[in-house]
Amino acid sequence: MTLLGFNFARWWAIVAKEFIQMRRDRLTFGMMIGIPCVQLILFGYAINSDPKHLPTAVLSADHSVFSRSLVQALGHSAYFDVVAQAATETEVQRMLAHGEVMFVIHIPEDFERKLLRGERPAVLMEADATDPAATSNALGTLQQIIDRLIDRDLTGPVTTMRGRPGPVELRIHRHYNPEGITQYNIVPGLLGVVLTMTMVIITAVAITRERERGTMENLLSTPARPAEVMLGKIVPYIIVGYLQTSAILLAARFLFQVPFHGSLMLLLAVMFVFIVANLSMGITFSTIARNQLQAMQMSFFFFLPSLLLSGFMFPFRGMPVWAQSIGSVFPLTHFLRIVRGILLKGNSLPDILPHLWPLTAFLVVALTLGIRRYRQTLD
């Protein structure tokens, strides 16, 4: 049957052939079903742009009923989880710099006494504002928490003070990014995102391409050893990775005026681990994939959760524990903390070590897997 030159038998021949090919390429088909499922789960369950239960430390110089109930009230609110009682100022600063806690509440000496006298004691809340989105809601509720607490606890002779504005003076210090500029957080993060995407894809197709073009058989018949082939394929892209890094860092500095507090050398050294980790992942994919399309799909399958679970798009602490655990596997997650730490917090090597070793571990595992999967024969 032909209608206006469109022949249905021929059209059906194409449709039928496409279905057969789709069925033959199981992996592609699986990805087509799998990727939406993963997206659904991640967006539906893991992503939360209103993070709660943020780790908070208390540095209290006042051991009164009031200060204790203030700490308690913080803990009862959904936003703050009091995880540590700090003893000294330096301890507090270390916790913030390492990202162990996101908030530190300072309760001054004679808090209760001043409160009762109506002297408006000042409570200082220090926040790690590298990611403004992660802290803003929590800080927004702080005043309410304090007001409600005062309302409840100021009874008896001091009821007169209720309702009057601010029996407690709340001071908020947003560290590292005082103006809450989103770019300060996004641009350094973008460095990791861009590298993850390009590095994994570029090497994922590297070996697959050799197999697809038939050059693999030739390469295998030479004395070249797996490690030589792998590392040979990785090195040129390390250089590409550094070129990308320079471009993004220059843009960060001159287009977005992102502060750079830490050491450039340290950052470049960490970049190496991060770049090689991603390249190794790509190489491993390319030993599994049968064609370049599959290699691309695998890269995407890796990239998507990296992007969503690393804390780049959505606050890491906002995710449920299971999602955080998955997120902690990806190099991007650790790299983000390192790069934000170095650029915005001025972190030095000891500060970033807790995030550097998971990155290194990932690198070692991915590279070993890749070399082991690369076979020297065609069996």
Next chain:
Amino acid sequence: MNPASTSFAIDVANVTKTFGARSVVNQIGLRVGIGEIFGFLGPNGSGKTTFLRILCGLLTPDAGQGQCLGFDIRTQAGEIRRRVGYMTQRFSFYEDLTIEENLDFVARIYQIPGRREAVQRSLERLGLTERRRQLAGVLSGGWKQRLALAACLIHSPQLLLLDEPTAGVDPKARRDFWEEIHTLAAEGLTVLITTHYMDEAERCHRLAYIAYGNLLAQGTVEEVVRQAGLATFEITGPDLPALARQLRALPGVEQVVAFGLALHVSGRHPQRLAEVLAPLIQAPRTLRPIESGLEDVFIGLMSGARDNFQ
């Protein structure tokens, strides 16, 4: 083992390789002398490529043992690879590299001393000098084959494994190619070559015929023909296709093949075949006995072998 301690470049026995339930190479034993050009023939999918891959260590055999250039094929694949030039059936060099860059890459992989000179020599030897800056991808079949051969030879291998090197190459280029192979063999290089062409088979010093994984015949051309014990008659005259159908049904007739304007009829018993044919052939048709050719023998071997797909 020392490569000099044996007079055979290839000496293997009982080599077997199965993929799933199908044995692609079935207990093949082969001895190829140093400096010999050994032809490997057989229908498509008969296991020729698999056997070559086993020899150069690209596949590990399931059973069998032997040596290639004095090195164990099971345990010393690395040593063998260094000394073997393997030319794959499909062009397997980098199409986005030039001829010179491809050769240079191979020379580096094999750590050729005096690399630049070696590449130049190789370009000159195969007449590729003028084309050295051309991308391999734009070359015609004949030039690709020259490049592949040049690349296989750059590390001065002792054994050349060529997998259908002349498929899709024009007759002139094919003849030049064989000239080159004979020159190399005269210099002491051993060549194992697979082909489908009978004229090429006749250019080899010795041959083996393999079908569906089994080695069916080996020896010189004369030996292979003699071993087959095939008698052949040539029939000419009108209306041969109808006659061919008729002949195929007769007892003692094993194969009837059309060769141009004649039919070749073969069977194992000359006496009986002549008796069966004589009454059917009257003027203007003619009947005369001829020497069995290699092609008659191979078609006979091939139809006699059972395809193990079924």
